[in-house]
Amino acid sequence: TATQVVIVGGGPAGLMLSHLLHNAGIDSVVIDNRTVEQIETTHRAGILERDSVRLLVDSGVSDRVLTDGHEHAGIALRFGGLSHRIDFQKLVGASCWLYPQTAVFVDLHAARVRDGGDLRYGITDTEVADVVDAPTVDYTDADGSRHRITARIVVGADGSRSVCRPLIDQATQYFREYPFAWFGVMVQAPPSAPELIYARAPEGFALISQRTDTVQRMYFQCDPREDPSTWSDDRIWAQLHGRLAGHDGFELKEGPVLERTVLPFRSFVQSPMRHGNLLLAGDAAHTVPPTGAKGLNLALADVRVLAEVLDRTINKSDDAALDTYTERALSRVWKAQHFSYWMTTMLHHVDGTTDFDDLRQLGELNALVSSEAGSTYLAEGYTGWPQH
Ligand code: DHB
Numbered sequence: 339t340a341t342q343v344v345i346v347g348g349g350p351a352g353l354m355l356s357h358l359l360h361n362a363g364i365d366s367v368v369i370d371n372r373t374v375e376q377i378e379t380t381h382r383a384g385i386l387e388r389d390s391v392r393l394l395v396d397s398g399v400s401d402r403v404l405t406d407g408h409e410h411a412g413i414a415l416r417f418g419g420l421s422h423r424i425d426f427q428k429l430v431g432a433s434c435w436l437y438p439q440t441a442v443f444v445d446l447h448a449a450r451v452r453d454g455g456d457l458r459y460g461i462t463d464t465e466v467a468d469v470v471d472a473p474t475v476d477y478t479d480a481d482g483s484r485h486r487i488t489a490r491i492v493v494g495a496d497g498s499r500s501v502c503r504p505l506i507d508q509a510t511q512y513f514r515e516y517p518f519a520w521f522g523v524m525v526q527a528p529p530s531a532p533e534l535i536y537a538r539a540p541e542g543f544a545l546i547s548q549r550t551d552t553v554q555r556m557y558f559q560c561d562p563r564e565d566p567s568t569w570s571d572d573r574i575w576a577q578l579h580g581r582l583a584g585h586d587g588f589e590l591k592e593g594p595v596l597e598r599t600v601l602p603f604r605s606f607v608q609s610p611m612r613h614g615n616l617l618l619a620g621d622a623a624h625t626v627p628p629t630g631a632k633g634l635n636l637a638l639a640d641v642r643v644l645a646e647v648l649d650r651t652i653n654k655s656d657d658a659a660l661d662t663y664t665e666r667a668l669s670r671v672w673k674a675q676h677f678s679y680w681m682t683t684m685l686h687h688v689d690g691t692t693d694f695d696d697l698r699q700l701g702e703l704n705a706l707v708s709s710e711a712g713s714t715y716l717a718e719g720y721t722g723w724p725q726h
Contacts, residue, residue: 339367339486339488340489341365341367341487341489342364342366342489342490342491342652343355343356343364343492343493343652344473344489344492345367345369345492345493345495346493346501347493347496347497347500348368348377348447348457349497349620349637350439350620350634351619353443355645356450356455356457357398357399358397358642359645361398364648364649367489368456369461369475370458370460370461371461372460374459377440377443380440381439381522381524382633384437384438384547384631385435385436386403386635387434388433388434388435389639389722390638390639391404391434391437394445398449400445403435406441407436408435408436410426410433410436412424412717413720414536415537415685415706416535416536416537416538416584416588417537417539417703418700419583419584419585419586420585420586422707424713425717426720426721429710430718434722436547436548438549439634442634458477460480463476463478463484464496466492466501469505473614473616474488474489475492490652491616491648491651492616493618493619494616494623495618495641496622497620497622500623502616502618506612509610509613511607513605514605514606514679516604516627516682517562517688517689518561518562518688519560519562519564519600519601519603520545520557520559520560521557521559521574521577521598523574524553524554524597525553525592526594526596527592527593529548529551529591530546534546534547536681536685537582538684538685538686538687539581539582539583541581542581542686543557543559543581543685543686544577544578553596557601557628558578559686560600566599569598574595574598604625607671607672608623611640612660612661617660619644619667621637623667624671629686630678635722643667670725677720684699
């Protein structure tokens with residue numbers, strides 16, 4: 339079979355691109371080696387930037403983010419035993435939305451099914467070839483038959499273990515590792531606060547996020563080699579209580595731990611994001627550490643730009659359009675890389691550092707929360723920089 343665009347990867351980035359291309363009259367085939375059920379049940383982050391919400395609503399995916407999601411007009415930074423609210427609405431006139439990535443995926447999948455999208459999940463052995471001249475994508479379906487799709491364009495939206503990424507010739511890879519990871523838990527408890535709490539304590543970072551009235555998402559900094567299965571509920575709660583402790587009467591509400599995982603933690607960028615007729619989007623091209631929840635938002639920003647570039651390429655025969663993609667996408671990627679790195683280093687404890695480092699970190703946090711300029715920088719990055 340032949341199609342205009344093959345999208346390798348049917349997560350939020352791949353599906354959003356397929357949806358935007360459909361709106362532009364461009365057909366695409368989406369393939370993914372996972373099943374829909376696997377993707378729907380893998381917990382990821384939960385915060386959408388203002389423009390991610392707009393993209394979902396204005397492009398006609400779904401309004402469910404507005405009805406079932408929760409608008410958050412600020413966050414709390416907690417350190418020295420006190421919470422300091424950063425008021426996004428007051429500082430930049432914007433909010434973010436608590437709406438889990440799994441819900442974003444469900445909405446996008448439903449929209450593509452509604453609009454007759456060609457989605458092929460649960461395939462194996464994907465092979466992409468000839469990306470400079472006449473791209474082909476081969477795969478094996480669930481019955482074991484081999485298929486070939488020929489395409490004008492191939493998009494790699496296939497995540498951090500991308501099979502497309504290595505096909506970008508002469509690419510440069512930029513890495514940063516961190517000496518810690520996050521221990522993530524889903525707990526059965528009511529919310530402890532109306533908004534998210536990013537906490538910095540002498541023992542390290544903790545984040546109190548939310549999912550529903552009865553289920554909450556929490557994280558705390560841990561050793562990257564930690565085995566979550568050996569941790570009892572009591573031991574997990576002791577860590578969280580210790581890091582949220584304070585003098586203001588704040589109370590962390592407890593309950594059974596439903597799920598526990600250790601999340602990888604690194605910064606990564608590959609440049610360029612295009613080779614011939616192959617273009618990368620989302621985690622296939624870049625990874626951010628989770629602090630600040632930029633990963634999904636960045637993937638959606640990539641495909642918004644990419645949909646426009648492909649519209650010019652395919653509908654308007656503008657041969658120069660593909661050349662503009664890397665630079666436009668990477669300008670936002672590096673802003674988000676810095677933001678995620680900055681939020682991370684401002685709030686995490688590194689073993690083996692000195693009292694100077696601890697006190698400098700508190701100095702940075704105190705300067706931030708007491709300065710309108712400092713707080714505005716955080717609010718602007720957190721709710722998302724304007725798109726261009
Ligand atoms: C969540 C995850 C994050 O990394 C973050 O910065 C905020 C929220 C979450 O899973 O809810």
